[in-house]
Each structure stands twice: as structure tokens, then as C-alpha cells.
Amino acid sequence: MGEEVNATVFRNQNRESDNQNLEFDIYPLSSYYFGSKDAIPFKDHSLSDRVLRMKSNYAVHGIRTCVEAVLLVELFKHPHLLLLQIRNSIYKLPGGRLRPGESDTDGLKRKLARKLCVNESGDGSEWEVGERLGMWWRPDFETLQYPFLPPNVKQPKECTKVFLVKLPMSRKFIVPKNMRLLAVPLCQVHDNHKTYGAIISGIPQLLSKFSFNMIES
Amino acid sequence: MGEEVNATVFRNQNRESDNQNLEFDIYPLSSYYFGSKDAIPFKDHSLSDRVLRMKSNYAVHGIRTCVEAVLLVELFKHPHLLLLQIRNSIYKLPGGRLRPGESDTDGLKRKLARKLCVNESGDGSEWEVGERLGMWWRPDFETLQYPFLPPNVKQPKECTKVFLVKLPMSRKFIVPKNMRLLAVPLCQVHDNHKTYGAIISGIPQLLSKFSFNMIES
Numbered sequence: 505m506g507e508e509v510n511a512t513v514f515r516n517q518n519r520e521s522d523n524q525n526l527e528f529d530i531y532p533l534s535s536y537y538f539g540s541k542d543a544i545p546f547k548d549h550s551l552s553d554r555v556l557r558m559k560s561n562y563a564v565h566g567i568r569t570c571v572e573a574v575l576l577v578e579l580f581k582h583p584h585l586l587l588l589q590i591r592n593s594i595y596k597l598p599g600g601r602l603r604p605g606e607s608d609t610d611g612l613k614r615k616l617a618r619k620l621c622v623n624e625s626g627d628g629s630e631w632e633v634g635e636r637l638g639m640w641w642r643p644d645f646e647t648l649q650y651p652f653l654p655p656n657v658k659q660p661k662e663c664t665k666v667f668l669v670k671l672p673m674s675r676k677f678i679v680p681k682n683m684r685l686l687a688v689p690l691c692q693v694h695d696n697h698k699t700y701g702a703i704i705s706g707i708p709q710l711l712s713k714f715s716f717n718m719i720e721s
Numbered sequence: 722m723g724e725e726v727n728a729t730v731f732r733n734q735n736r737e738s739d740n741q742n743l744e745f746d747i748y749p750l751s752s753y754y755f756g757s758k759d760a761i762p763f764k765d766h767s768l769s770d771r772v773l774r775m776k777s778n779y780a781v782h783g784i785r786t787c788v789e790a791v792l793l794v795e796l797f798k799h800p801h802l803l804l805l806q807i808r809n810s811i812y813k814l815p816g817g818r819l820r821p822g823e824s825d826t827d828g829l830k831r832k833l834a835r836k837l838c839v840n841e842s843g844d845g846s847e848w849e850v851g852e853r854l855g856m857w858w859r860p861d862f863e864t865l866q867y868p869f870l871p872p873n874v875k876q877p878k879e880c881t882k883v884f885l886v887k888l889p890m891s892r893k894f895i896v897p898k899n900m901r902l903l904a905v906p907l908c909q910v911h912d913n914h915k916t917y918g919a920i921i922s923g924i925p926q927l928l929s930k931f932s933f934n935m936i937e938s
Contacts, residue, residue: 524852582872635741638929651929652907655799690869695919702912709923712855712868 525635528670529717533577533584533687535674541622543682546590555645558661562645565604568662571612572599573669574637574707577687578718584687585707587700588619588679595686595700597666609633612667620685622678630675634668637710640703649702664703666710673719742852745887746934750794750801750904752891758839760899763807772862775878779862782821785879788829789816790886791854791924794904795935801904802924804917805836805896812903812917814883826850829884837902839895847892851885854927857920866919881920883927890936 548554561568574597575586587595598619602611613631617624640649642662653660679685693700694708765771778785791814792803804812815836819828830848834841857866859879870877896902910917911925 526853580872583869636743636930638926640929650908651911651926652800654908655797655906689872691867691871694868706923706926709855709868709926712857713853 524713526713527715527717529719530576530578530583531671531673531719533579536577536671537674537676538685539622539676539678540681541678542680544618544680546682558645562661567660569602569608569611570599570662570664571602571608571615572597572664572666572703573612573616573631573633574666574711575669575671576711576716577671578716578720579687579689581718581720583690583711583716583718585690585693585704586677587686587688587704589684589686590682595688595704597704608636608665608667612669616669619683620677620679622676630672632670632672634670636665637668638666638703638706640664640666651706666703666707668711741930743930744932744934746936747793747795747800748888748890748936750796753794753888754891754893755902756839756893756895757898758895759897761835761897763899775862779878784877786819786825786828787816787879787881788819788825788832789814789881789883789920790829790833790848790850791883791928792886792888793928793933794888795933795937796904796906798935798937800907800928800933800935802907802910802921803894804903804905804921806901806903807899812905812921814921825853825882825884829886833886836900837894837896839893847889849887849889851887853882854885855883855920855923857881857883868923883920883924885928 548557558568576583577586578584586598588598589595598616599612600615600618602608606614612633614624616631621630638651640651640663641653641657641660642649642664643654643657643660645661649662649664677685688700690708690711693705695705697705699705765774775785793800794803795801803815805815806812815833816829817832817835819825823831829850831841833848838847855868857868857880858870858874858877859866859881860871860874860877862878866879866881894902905917907925907928910922912922914922916922
């Protein structure tokens with residue numbers, strides 16, 4: 505019954521949600537090319553460096569906004585999330601901090617070019633920045649992030665917005681030598697706070713409303 | 722700086738997401754009326770009853786689809802989620818199982834009428850069933866639910882779909898006497914698997930992309 509039942513379920517889902525774009529294609533890992541380029545220097549060497557830098561930036565620019573991308577590929581018929589691995593233990597979504605006055609989309613395209621393309625100076629038209637999936641708030645410099653503005657917090661220090669970025673059928677990823685780009689199965693990411701942190705480990709939930717068309721090679 | 726900064730952040734968000742409906746109004750708890758009606762008999766008295774019933778239903782109808790509603794109210798300037806409490810320890814989103822052939826929207830309206838309205842025979846037009854927020858799969862009768870179809874699962878036994886249901890400025894909730902309707906703050910629900918289970922404890926994340934306009938009384 506399996507395959508047939510699924511097809512019926514998916515049809516119902518789509519009928520129900522005509523005004524929601526709930527279906528998209530993901531392509532096999534093997535249809536992408538991965539290469540490397542010169543290292544990007546890390547800005548912080550420790551957590552306390554990071555807090556100091558956040559504080560001095562906040563004093564000048566106010567709240568810091570980060571934008572991050574969810575990029576998916578297919579492997580073994582299961583969706584995999586592309587993550588940057590730094591110093592063997594830190595996993596990050598590709599993205600980074602907006603410049604003052606920069607829009608979410610422009611900033612995310614700039615960051616994706618810097619971390620995933622051979623050339624930083626492209627016009628960004630090659631990245632299809634899609635819907636916002638979630639938004640996390642950091643109430644103070646040294647606190648955790650929450651998927652809501654906690655009660656009584658008037659001056660959050662950081663807002664991180666996560667966007668779906670749909671990949672084309674094929675492309676090149678050129679990654680700085682001091683980072684690794686990994687494809688991690690959603691089933692491994694799910695609920696795994698310890699390894700991936702609160703934001704990444706919740707991404708399978710944020711994606712759960714979608715039906716993926718997995719295009720096999 | 723607080724209030725002003727937030728306003729700027731929210732304006733940026735909206736500019737970025739013109740084709741996404743990311744803003745909505747929530748109204749104070751005090752603008753709703755809560756009453757009670759006759760008890761609804763529970764179908765299962767134990768977990769093993771439930772598994773037996775799922776198995777016999779699956780043999781006849783195939784995969785079971787459940788639809789559940791996320792209903793929000795404002796209290797102390799923080800969004801609160803409406804949950805049904807059963808037997809003092811079980812928390813559920815209002816909703817339930819679809820009948821064979823029933824659409825998600827029709828089924829959810831029927832279930833909301835049964836559990837939250839004085840009259841079960843309304844036409845459902847009073848409920849504004851909005852976008853699908855997430856979808857969870859149960860690979861086998863006695864397993865956990867996952868926000869993706871796990872690899873190699875061909876015949877999932879249950880699919881639970883969670884929908885946003887926007888409340889009007891005022892309404893009556895009439896709840897069966899053997900249940901309680903509670904307004905629980907998002908900050909208490911977040912990440913609290915132990916009390917609320919995997920689906921409910923992830924709802925703050927599913928809602929995090931939205932900006933709430935909290936209309937105070």
C-alpha cells in the first residue's frame with residue numbers, strides 16, 4: 505500500500521493548501537560540484553572575544569541582525585541540510601551579520617557569495633532567497649536565543665532570521681579552506697541540540713510543512 | 722532605544738517578505754468567553770487501547786490523518802497557546818482524526834466545533850483555518866512521531882498536520898466538562914518536551930517567523 509498511500513496523502517495536502525507553496529524540488533548531492541578557495545580569517549578566537557565584539561558593535565549600531573540560509577540536497581532518498589563545519593566541532597548555517605541598513609535578502613546573498621562562491625563580487629542573482637522559516641532573539645549578549653521575544657525584554661541584542669534558499673538543479677560550491685561544507689541528513693539534525701545547537705536542530709520541524717520532490721539522478 | 726529599534730526591525734521584516742503573510746493580530750484572553758458543556762467520552766483508556774484501535778482502523782482505512790489547530794491569545798504582552806488538558810496530565814492541541822475522504826479544513830472545523838463550541842452542527846464558517854505550520858509522521862503504531870518521513874519508511878501509520886487558526890477579536894469557547902482549556906505562554910511551551918510532547922513543544926519555533934500584533938484590551 506505504501507507508495508500509493510503516500511501519493512494520496514500528498515495530493516490531499518496540496519489540494520488543501522492552494523495559496524501556500526508547499527512543494528519544492530531538491531536535487532541529488534552528486535549534481536553539485538564542491539571546491540575550495542583561500543581561507544577566511546575568523547573574527548573571534550573565543551566566546552569572550554565574540555561577546556566583546558557584540559557589545560562594541562551594539563553600542564554603535566544597536567541590535568545586530570543575522571541572516572542564515574537553509575540549503576537542501578537529496579542523498580539516499582532523504583533530504584540533507586548543508587552545514588558549514590568550523591574547527592571540527594562548530595556547525596553553522598551559511599550566512600552572517602547584516603551591514604547597517606542592508607536588506608535581509610541582499611545581506612544573505614552577500615554572505616552566501618563570500619562563503620560558498622568562487623567570486624565574492626557577483627550580483628547575487630544566482631541565489632533564490634525564499635520564505636522566512638523562523639526568527640530567533642537573543643535577549644542579552646551572553647544569553648541563549650529564543651524563538652520569541654521573551655516577556656519583558658525591551659532591548660534584544662540580536663535577531664537571527666532563517667530563510668529557505670532553493671538550489672538550482674546544479675551549481676558549484678567553492679568553500680574557504682578553513683571550513684568544510686557537509687550534507688547532514690535531517691533525521692540526524694532533528695532534536696540534536698547538543699551537536700547542532702537550538703536553531704539548527706529545530707530546522708526539520710520548520711521544514712516539516714513542505715512536501716519535497718526528490719529528484720534522483 | 723528598545724521600542725524604536727524593534728519598530729525598525731519589524732518594518733525591515735515586512736519589507737523583505739512582501740509575498741509572505743508574516744504579521745497577524747492576536748487579542749487578549751479577556752476578550753474571549755469560556756464556558757462548559759457535557760463531557761465527551763474518551764475513546765481510549767490506556768496507551769494499549771489506543772494502539773489496538775489504530776491497528777484495526779489502519780487495516781480498514783490505511784494511514785490515519787490527524788489535524789490540529791494552533792490558537793493564540795495575548796496575556797501579559799506575551800502570546801499564549803490554547804491547549805486542552807485531559808486527565809490533569811495530558812496536553813493536546815484542539816483537533817483530531819479525519820474521517821475517510823474528509824478534507825483537512827473540513828475535518829479541523831468539525832473537530833473544533835466538537836471540542837470548543839456549544840453546537841457541533843455549525844457550518845464551520847466561524848473558524849478561519851490558515852496555513853499549515855508543520856507535519857509529523859508516525860512510522861509505526863508504537864513509535865514516536867518525526868517531522869519528516871524517516872528514511873526507508875514506506876508505510877507510515879499516521880500523519881499529523883498542524884494548522885494556524887486565526888481567532889476573531891472575540892468569541893465563546895464551550896469546552897466539554899472532562900477537559901480544560903488552558904492558555905499557556907509560548908515561553909513555557911518552548912522546548913518543554915517532557916510536559917507537552919514533541920509537537921507542542923516545537924510550536925514556538927513554527928510560529929517564530931511571524932510578527933504578532935498584540936492588541937491590548
